[in-house]
Amino acid sequence: MSNTFALKGLFIDTPVPGELRCREGFLVCENGTVEGFYDALPERYAAVPVRDCAGKLIIPGMSDLHLHAPQYSYCGTAMDLELLEWLDNYTYPEEARYADIAHAKAYYEVFTRDLLHSATTRAAIFATIHTDATLELMRQLEKAGLGAYVGKLNMDRNCPDFYSEHTPERGEAETRRWLDQCREAGFERVFPILTPRFTPSVTDAYMEKIGGLSREYGAAMQSHLSENLSEIEWVKALCPDAETYADTYARYGLFGGECKTIMAHCIYCPEAEDRMMKEGHVFIAHCPTSNENVIAGVAPAARYLRQGYETGLGSDVAGGHTLDLFAVMAAAVQVSKLRWRYVDQSEKPLTMAEALYMATAGGGRFFGKVGLFEEGYCFDAVVIDDSAHHNLRAFTPAERIERCAYLGGARVTDKYVDGHKIL
Amino acid sequence: MSNTFALKGLFIDTPVPGELRCREGFLVCENGTVEGFYDALPERYAAVPVRDCAGKLIIPGMSDLHLHAPQYSYCGTAMDLELLEWLDNYTYPEEARYADIAHAKAYYEVFTRDLLHSATTRAAIFATIHTDATLELMRQLEKAGLGAYVGKLNMDRNCPDFYSEHTPERGEAETRRWLDQCREAGFERVFPILTPRFTPSVTDAYMEKIGGLSREYGAAMQSHLSENLSEIEWVKALCPDAETYADTYARYGLFGGECKTIMAHCIYCPEAEDRMMKEGHVFIAHCPTSNENVIAGVAPAARYLRQGYETGLGSDVAGGHTLDLFAVMAAAVQVSKLRWRYVDQSEKPLTMAEALYMATAGGGRFFGKVGLFEEGYCFDAVVIDDSAHHNLRAFTPAERIERCAYLGGARVTDKYVDGHKIL
Numbered sequence: 001m002s003n004t005f006a007l008k009g010l011f012i013d014t015p016v017p018g019e020l021r022c023r024e025g026f027l028v029c030e031n032g033t034v035e036g037f038y039d040a041l042p043e044r045y046a047a048v049p050v051r052d053c054a055g056k057l058i059i060p061g062m063s064d065l066h067l068h069a070p071q072y073s074y075c076g077t078a079m080d081l082e083l084l085e086w087l088d089n090y091t092y093p094e095e096a097r098y099a100d101i102a103h104a105k106a107y108y109e110v111f112t113r114d115l116l117h118s119a120t121t122r123a124a125i126f127a128t129i130h131t132d133a134t135l136e137l138m139r140q141l142e143k144a145g146l147g148a149y150v151g152k153l154n155m156d157r158n159c160p161d162f163y164s165e166h167t168p169e170r171g172e173a174e175t176r177r178w179l180d181q182c183r184e185a186g187f188e189r190v191f192p193i194l195t196p197r198f199t200p201s202v203t204d205a206y207m208e209k210i211g212g213l214s215r216e217y218g219a220a221m222q223s224h225l226s227e228n229l230s231e232i233e234w235v236k237a238l239c240p241d242a243e244t245y246a247d248t249y250a251r252y253g254l255f256g257g258e259c260k261t262i263m264a265h266c267i268y269c270p271e272a273e274d275r276m277m278k279e280g281h282v283f284i285a286h287c288p289t290s291n292e293n294v295i296a297g298v299a300p301a302a303r304y305l306r307q308g309y310e311t312g313l314g315s316d317v318a319g320g321h322t323l324d325l326f327a328v329m330a331a332a333v334q335v336s337k338l339r340w341r342y343v344d345q346s347e348k349p350l351t352m353a354e355a356l357y358m359a360t361a362g363g364g365r366f367f368g369k370v371g372l373f374e375e376g377y378c379f380d381a382v383v384i385d386d387s388a389h390h391n392l393r394a395f396t397p398a399e400r401i402e403r404c405a406y407l408g409g410a411r412v413t414d415k416y417v418d419g420h421k422i423l
Numbered sequence: 424m425s426n427t428f429a430l431k432g433l434f435i436d437t438p439v440p441g442e443l444r445c446r447e448g449f450l451v452c453e454n455g456t457v458e459g460f461y462d463a464l465p466e467r468y469a470a471v472p473v474r475d476c477a478g479k480l481i482i483p484g485m486s487d488l489h490l491h492a493p494q495y496s497y498c499g500t501a502m503d504l505e506l507l508e509w510l511d512n513y514t515y516p517e518e519a520r521y522a523d524i525a526h527a528k529a530y531y532e533v534f535t536r537d538l539l540h541s542a543t544t545r546a547a548i549f550a551t552i553h554t555d556a557t558l559e560l561m562r563q564l565e566k567a568g569l570g571a572y573v574g575k576l577n578m579d580r581n582c583p584d585f586y587s588e589h590t591p592e593r594g595e596a597e598t599r600r601w602l603d604q605c606r607e608a609g610f611e612r613v614f615p616i617l618t619p620r621f622t623p624s625v626t627d628a629y630m631e632k633i634g635g636l637s638r639e640y641g642a643a644m645q646s647h648l649s650e651n652l653s654e655i656e657w658v659k660a661l662c663p664d665a666e667t668y669a670d671t672y673a674r675y676g677l678f679g680g681e682c683k684t685i686m687a688h689c690i691y692c693p694e695a696e697d698r699m700m701k702e703g704h705v706f707i708a709h710c711p712t713s714n715e716n717v718i719a720g721v722a723p724a725a726r727y728l729r730q731g732y733e734t735g736l737g738s739d740v741a742g743g744h745t746l747d748l749f750a751v752m753a754a755a756v757q758v759s760k761l762r763w764r765y766v767d768q769s770e771k772p773l774t775m776a777e778a779l780y781m782a783t784a785g786g787g788r789f790f791g792k793v794g795l796f797e798e799g800y801c802f803d804a805v806v807i808d809d810s811a812h813h814n815l816r817a818f819t820p821a822e823r824i825e826r827c828a829y830l831g832g833a834r835v836t837d838k839y840v841d842g843h844k845i846l
Binding site: 073074075076077078079080106107110114291292293294295296297298321322330333334335337338340341342343349351352353389390392393395399402403405406407408409 | 496497498499500501502503529530533537714715716717718719720721744745753756757758760761763764765766772774775776812813815816818822825826828829830831832
């Protein structure tokens with residue numbers, strides 16, 4: 001029984017999208033997974049350690065399906081700039097600095113520390129084109145006990161000379177070196193994910209090689225899809241023979257099915273792309289804070305979720321201004337209301353319970369059995385102290401979750417990943 | 424020189440909308456007003472106390488042009504409800520509880536405490552229909568040293584029987600009693616403001632009496648205007664002889680000019696209302712967090728500001744989910760981007776500098792010479808510790824303001840109103 005323990009308290013999760021399940025009792029962890037939930041602790045567990053989380057909220061660890069770790073350093077700045085200005089003045093120069101491993105180490109330490117203290121336990125992360133810096137980030141995340149898919153970027157066109165892999169051959173060789181080193185490192189909870197930045201940054205020749213690497217290494221992939229209208233036009237011009245933007249990935253085996261895939265944004269997907277995503281079980285990373293900041297528009301996330309697409313949330317740091325998925329949940333509800341008002345009144349706005357589903361069970365599915373307090377699921381749990389929110393009223397558990405999302409300032413006091421206490 | 428002192432540090436304000444002025448030096452306060460700004464402290468002030476705010480940001484105190492104090496208790500909850508459900512289940516029952524003075528005292532203490540710790544120094548506040556509770560709130564704000572206009576609500580129709588003034592006569596008598604007691608109280612920095620909730624809640628007969636009270640007492644007024652399309656239709660049905668929604672106030676002398684006026688929202692104003700607001704110097708309380716939550720739409724705040732309307736920000740607690748005007752500034756930029764995307768591409772989104780202008784100089788004008796660090800202005804200053812935002816980079820003052828808005832968590836360490844240190 002040495003790998004067995006229990007948490008006691010108020011557990012909130014979302015086995016069904018749109019419905020909060022709130023239970024007071026005991027959640028038993030056995031060998032890293034949820035053994036069961038009990039109103040009263042069964043006699044057979046009388047001797048196991050019990051951590052009492054009285055007065056707090058316990059939710060499944062959140063999964064962040066899209067974020068750019070090297071951009072964290074300027075998170076929440078330069079939001080008034082146009083996209084190209086932003087890329088040229090902030091993104092590319094900052095990402096290029098990760099060629100310097102000392103820089104990468106120092107900056108990723110701050111990122112990893114802040115991610116550790118957030119409600120996020122699993123994340124799909126864009127790094128930079130640099131193998132060594134990417135491995136450094138993976139080591140730090142592994143050491144912190146967080147679960148992650150991390151991608152060394154692939155880029156060989158439409159990027160500045162000082163920040164490019166230049167040719168498909170050089171890019172492939174470096175990506176192979178990175179994948180090999182990941183294997184050697186033997187990480188337990190951190191995995192490589194192929195990361196062509198987006199079609200405009202990757203030649204067809206390189207995309208083809210990335211597809212080959214995916215099959216050879218059985219690697220997942222992540223990228224961006226149909227975020228804004230001019231990007232879609234650009235992709236059409238760059239790949240005139242592709243049927244859709246999605247097809248520029250799919251024709252190289254990089255769009256779901258065997259290749260586990262996350263696509264960020266998906267704001268303007270035509271029906272053909274929707275179909276491909278549904279059939280290929282492509283995960284949609286809905287990034288509502290980014291939708292607020294980048295002027296691209298608002299993704300039809302409520303429809304995706306309700307029609308059974310694989311849908312999770314992404315902070316999209318630093319197009320999104322915060323790592324805090326609670327804030328991203330509030331933004332998801334808010335932008336869906338504005339979408340309802342201005343774009344499509346046939347789809348009711350997202351509710352907070354749906355937002356919590358996306359942040360936990362929805363996104364968690366990318367990482368395996370993650371995001372629910374059910375037997376056999378990874379024991380990923382986050383204990384939240386929301387006492388900073390003055391409590392003149394007796395708030396219901398649902399209202400407390402809502403206040404964590406809207407007010408901010410809730411503190412994560414304990415955090416478990418696969419049953420390990422990492423905070 | 425006993426009423427003279429200086430702050431030393433980095434001062435940021437916005438004498439011109441859209442431009443941040445950042446100055447390192449000394450701001451001298453004499454008898455509650457700004458005497459001047461100096462790069463180096465003049466010899467004649469060598470003996471005055473100097474407070475060094477090294478490493479911090481100093482901005483003018485912010486002015487919140489619209490908020491409902493009794494709704495603070497459920498701030499950040501019930502955001503998934505439809506408006507009518509929200510009013511019936513939260514707003515009216517909660518506001519009705521302020522008939523109990525003990526309840527009002529306890530709840531307003533929490534509100535006043537939190538307002539004191541925010542960046543807000545001046546506010547225009549809706550209370551409830553209760554004279555005694557409203558006076559209690561005014562006493563608390565005065566004692567805290569905050570500047571405010573506070574309104575006992577006027578409501579005699581379309582409200583539940585348990586929360587109504589029932590007849591124009593009873594309403595007028597109670598409002599007169601309140602105005603008289605305000606005079607007797609002799610508040611220094613807190614003033615009454617007539618507050619017909621909005622036209623649907625106030626009969627024409629009562630509105631006429633409120634107009635009379637405004638002239639008799641020289642009192643300002645605040646209300647709501649053209650927030651959503653069904654509200655506008657409702658007003659048309661209730662007041663078929665009024666030319667516009669604005670006219671339902673204006674025909675009783677309650678729309679700018681002699682009667683200093685704030686109108687909250689102004690999302691769907693027809694040209695005629697715009698003209699009336701411009702001519703009457705009506706203050707527009709733009710409430711972007713409310714725009715995000717209430718599904719009404721997004722006000723054309725960028726146009727109002729750039730065309731020279733009197734424009735400030737309102738937190739609109741609890742339609743807005745936070746008292747923090749920094750968060751409201753970020754929301755102002757964000758919703759203006761979505762408005763640009765979906766409604767009107769002729770008006771560029773608001774910038775953060777414009778948002779700071781609205782939160783300080785723009786809204787401050789309602790309270791007098793408030794919101795700038797210029798000679799003769801009220802010495803309202805807020806000292807901000809933003810060290811919680813990791814500073815891997817050397818951020819510019821503009822970037823630091825932006826991070827306060829987007830990231831939250833900046834701490835107000837010192838606060839001055841009319842030269843009094845209230846925090």
